[in-house]
Amino acid sequence: xxxxxxxxxxxxxxxxxxxxxxxxxxxxxxxxxxxxxxxxxxxxxxxxxxxxxxxxxxxxxxxxxxxxxxxxxxxxxxxxxxxxxxxxxxxxxxxxxxxxxxxxxxxxxxxxxxxxxxxxxxxxxxxxxxxxxxxxxxxxxxxxxxxxxxxxxxxxxxxxxxxxxxxxxxxxxxxxxxxxxxxxxxxxxxxxxxxxxxxxxxxxxxxxxxxxxxxxxxxxxxxxxxxxxxxxxxxxxxxxxxxxxxxxxxxxxxxxxxxxxxxxxxxx
Ligand SMILES: Nc1ncnc2c1ncn2[C@@H]1O[C@H](COP(=O)(O)OP(=O)(O)OP(=O)(O)O)[C@@H](O)[C@H]1O
Numbered sequence: 001x002x003x004x005x006x007x008x009x010x011x012x013x014x015x016x017x018x019x020x021x022x023x024x025x026x027x028x029x030x031x032x033x034x035x036x037x038x039x040x041x042x043x044x045x046x047x048x049x050x051x052x053x054x055x056x057x058x059x060x061x062x063x064x065x066x067x068x069x070x071x072x073x074x075x076x077x078x079x080x081x082x083x084x085x086x087x088x089x090x091x092x093x094x095x096x097x098x099x100x101x102x103x104x105x106x107x108x109x110x111x112x113x114x115x116x117x118x119x120x121x122x123x124x125x126x127x128x129x130x131x132x133x134x135x136x137x138x139x140x141x142x143x144x145x146x147x148x149x150x151x152x153x154x155x156x157x158x159x160x161x162x163x164x165x166x167x168x169x170x171x172x173x174x175x176x177x178x179x180x181x182x183x184x185x186x187x188x189x190x191x192x193x194x195x196x197x198x199x200x201x202x203x204x205x206x207x208x209x210x211x212x213x214x215x216x217x218x219x220x221x222x223x224x225x226x227x228x229x230x231x232x233x234x235x236x237x238x239x240x241x242x243x244x245x246x247x248x249x250x251x252x253x254x255x256x257x258x259x260x261x262x263x264x265x266x267x268x
Pocket of ligand 1: 020044
């Protein structure tokens, strides 16, 4: 996606500060997310990836800073306007977060009933369409989450995240817990959906394969801010010890070689 940066960013995070008690998580963090891009967000455990996601989607009010979405500062809006904007976000949490007492179809239909007031039948019909988009078989809709495999739960949760036709998908470690084939399939699904629906994707991940397979840019959380946000090649060549270890340690080298990026410095 070479044209990504030619348009103004869809989301602009500026001067974000998050702290819990005396623990400072983000210190004047800046980040841009562009239309149509898949942005991978990486960083050590506890570096604040999930807190960043939660701050952007409005689940956590940051201690300072601004989050501008579609040109409006989310934090300054009244709750009605804010909730309208937040409906343009689709969110997939780490554990899927489906309601266990509802079938898959009912889970996906719920936001359609709650947020846009569809009748139950219409909502469930639309839910079946979303289900098909994520590659789940028709029969899966009538099942309860406990009856599904891990991969199917992720797809069902993704279908629910797509229920309100979002502009941006926020995915928190979507391939965690999937086997490598399941994870690769899920990555491909994300890319297909991005291409078909023109979505932007904010992807928190520890999965290096996902970075190589589907991300247009990678943002690295280090030292309480986005230390670099750029293409894989440029990020992998950045001279920070954590980045060097991440991309050029034993695991990083193996994935780099498998993806055909043996010498990232040379490709810049
Ligand atoms: N509600 C909370 N109350 C107190 N501390 C919190 C809260 N939420 C997050 N934290 C702390 O903020 C820091 C960042 O957490 P976060 O979950 O964003 O990290 P992460 O980068 O997503 O980590 P991981 O890769 O392990 O999921 C951690 O030290 C965590 O303990």
